[in-house]
Amino acid sequence: MEGLEQVFGSSYNPGTTQIGKPKEELGQEDFFRLMVAQLNNQDPTKPLDNAEFLGQLAQFSTVSGIDDMNESFNGLVNNFFTSQAMMAAQLIGREVLSEAGTMLNAFYTPGEAVSGGLIADSDTQDSRVNIYNGTGNLVNTIALGDIKAGSHQFTWNGVLKGGGEAELGNYLIVAEGRVDGSKVSLPMQQYNEVTSVSVDREKMAVLLQLDNGQDIKFSQVNEFK
Known part of the structure; x- marks a missing residue:
């Protein structure tokens, strides 16, 4: 004893009775x-090895440090998502510009211009935006010429290449140019209205629901108006 x-x-x-819930860790x-x-x-004849002793201390310090770090990290993550969600909520009812792949599907209403954007990964020559109707016919081309690397915007007011105004309906918009003499497709960007905001903690993302039915991450917003 x-x-x-x-x-x-x-x-x-040894005879004392323990009261309350025992410690689990x-x-x-x-x-x-x-x-x-x-x-x-x-045992005096077999003292604890220094390496073993230091290893136990290091193990405890590591576990303790990880626990503290995880707690701090979780707090930072929660604060980050709360801050992002509050900022994203201010975009409800506004239009945001986000990537739309290499083809942009746009709905044209007479009297209302269609706005969008494109991304050039490098300086691009002879860049242009081509607009096709529902039957695949080219109805107009917006020449942008030589552009620098980065994001660029365009607006189509519905005017046809032969004159007159386009009809109500869906149109396909693509952008192209030349880099070092070779023809390249340029990624498109599209404006859509934000209808709601949600937080996906599993994917660690703040999501924006758009009026075209698409969900995008808050980090994918390039611009808003």
Whole structure:
């Protein structure tokens, strides 16, 4: 019993009944008490190896540090998502510009212009935006000429290449240009109205629901108006 008293102090009483829920895991204080007990009760002829002792300390420090880091990280993540969700909520009812692949599907209403954008990964020559009707016929081309790398916007007011105004309906818009003499397709960007906002914690993303039925991440918004 002498060894146990050294570990737990003179107040140790094997007959004492424990009241309350027992601990399910050791805390920092328990760890150091056990470590001291291990040192006090080690075999003098076989003392604890320094490497083993340092390894135990490092293991505890690592686990303790990870727990603290995870707690801090979770707090930062929650604050980050809350901040992003609040900013994203301010976009409800507004139009945002986001990537739309290499083809942009646009609905034209007479009297209302269609706006969009394109992305050039590098300086591009002879760039242009081609607009096709529902039957696949080219109805107009917007020449942008030589453009620098980056995002560029365009507006189509519904005018046809032969004159007159386009009819109500869906139109396909694509952009192209030349880089080092070779023809390239340019990724498109499209404006859509934000109808609602949601938070997907599993995917760690704030999502915007658009009026075209598409969901995009808040980080995918390039511009808003």
